[in-house]
Amino acid sequence: MSDLTYRARSEKDVWDYLPEFASEQLPRYTSYPPANRFSGDIDAAAASSARARLPADATISLYLHIPFCQKLCWYCGCHTTVPTLADPVETYIQALKAEIALVASDVPSGARVTRIHFGGGSPDILSPQQVDELFAAIRARFNLSPLADIAVELDPRGVSPGLVQAFANAGLTRASLGVQVLNTDVQKRINRIQPKAVIEDAIKMLRGTGVESINIDMMYGLPGQNIADVVETGLFAATQDADRIAVFGYAHVPWMKKYQKAFRTDDLPSGETRFRQAEAAARTLTSAGYMPVGFDHFAAPGDALSTAERNGRLHRNFQGYTDDASDALIGLGASAISSLPDLFYQNTRDTGAYRACLGEGKSPVVRGLKPTREELSIGRLIEGVLCNFEVNLDADTRKAVYPKLAPLMRAGLVGLHGTTLTVSARGKPYARNVAACLDPGFAAKPSVHSLAI
Numbered sequence: 001m002s003d004l005t006y007r008a009r010s011e012k013d014v015w016d017y018l019p020e021f022a023s024e025q026l027p028r029y030t031s032y033p034p035a036n037r038f039s040g041d042i043d044a045a046a047a048s049s050a051r052a053r054l055p056a057d058a059t060i061s062l063y064l065h066i067p068f069c070q071k072l073c074w075y076c077g078c079h080t081t082v083p084t085l086a087d088p089v090e091t092y093i094q095a096l097k098a099e100i101a102l103v104a105s106d107v108p109s110g111a112r113v114t115r116i117h118f119g120g121g122s123p124d125i126l127s128p129q130q131v132d133e134l135f136a137a138i139r140a141r142f143n144l145s146p147l148a149d150i151a152v153e154l155d156p157r158g159v160s161p162g163l164v165q166a167f168a169n170a171g172l173t174r175a176s177l178g179v180q181v182l183n184t185d186v187q188k189r190i191n192r193i194q195p196k197a198v199i200e201d202a203i204k205m206l207r208g209t210g211v212e213s214i215n216i217d218m219m220y221g222l223p224g225q226n227i228a229d230v231v232e233t234g235l236f237a238a239t240q241d242a243d244r245i246a247v248f249g250y251a252h253v254p255w256m257k258k259y260q261k262a263f264r265t266d267d268l269p270s271g272e273t274r275f276r277q278a279e280a281a282a283r284t285l286t287s288a289g290y291m292p293v294g295f296d297h298f299a300a301p302g303d304a305l306s307t308a309e310r311n312g313r314l315h316r317n318f319q320g321y322t323d324d325a326s327d328a329l330i331g332l333g334a335s336a337i338s339s340l341p342d343l344f345y346q347n348t349r350d351t352g353a354y355r356a357c358l359g360e361g362k363s364p365v366v367r368g369l370k371p372t373r374e375e376l377s378i379g380r381l382i383e384g385v386l387c388n389f390e391v392n393l394d395a396d397t398r399k400a401v402y403p404k405l406a407p408l409m410r411a412g413l414v415g416l417h418g419t420t421l422t423v424s425a426r427g428k429p430y431a432r433n434v435a436a437c438l439d440p441g442f443a444a445k446p447s448v449h450s451l452a453i
């Protein structure tokens, strides 16, 4: 096996469009093995014993999934719906409280909850009273650290003083706002009209109650979107002093997400235009002083995510890049996924079935995966590639992955020097392509995953 190396290039020309790689459909690798390899072999009993096996002094992160939104955005890839009389938020919250009690009864009493993340859907659908009730349930059942990091995803249109105050009373430390795009024509096409003033007011309200950290999500690749739109949104995020900015490519998967059928394929930016939009976002944010974190996040130099990246302590979990190093991520709510040291498991996606299970005092876990030692080791390698852009490979792994890596090496995206695999500056936008080479279970199949970039 001969070493293929890449030639270092200046930071100016690292965004090279290589269609053979950019157009690959790849997993996002927020976990390994990915959730689409879970099976029904893992049940509630397996999940319960895995929780009971946590170390006596474990640190736990809780994720609460609120699968409702006031209105659906056509690009959405999340598990969510608009609440109805037959599928109301209130009974879901009662079920969620029951699951909090059920799960907490397994966890060792010394284990501490150090992070709580509310996602969805859009948790701004909760009333202030429901927020209070959920936090009261968590405090009553878990050992909640007084220094816990508490985060919530919010749609700026749903942010109100009462809601912000309820989260602030519970100790909210970070709010993540979906901004996506400011251009009103694109907003109309994606069914998400949100004037800039609404977003600015939401940020003011949050900062006014002492929320330390604001995260803004923005997107590229949306129908009718162009590079100027991406630059405008990036500059807006920077002028709002966002602490973190996540830049997501629209994932067009209408075979899985039926609302996306509202988009005409002709209106979607081409592969190269998408790539140039991602490049424009990165250049706008780095020029504004943000540090790149992983392949799609940017953070202010003093932010904990930048610090984690600099110190090699960046991680990747179901919420994307994080500095969270907890022993266990426990997902609560319909469709929520949990990641324990030796088990992944997922709750039923069906909100009706979820309520029914909890109503009978049963666990809503329906599937999962017990990773082998080899899979855990591959997971660490993939996380290393996506977080640090460098990993060490043993001889067997090098032999197995070399044929898959060779095209990327010839293109100057990765180098293999001795035992070290390094993603080049030019290869960073293609980090998921490199990760897929390390994944023996990955087989390129059209219509399964989203585009690499």
Ligand code: SF4
Pocket: 068, 069, 071, 072, 073, 076, 077, 078, 080, 120, 121, 122, 155, 178
């Ligand atoms: S608000 Fe967020 S979760 Fe709800 S439909 Fe829009 S993108 Fe999806």
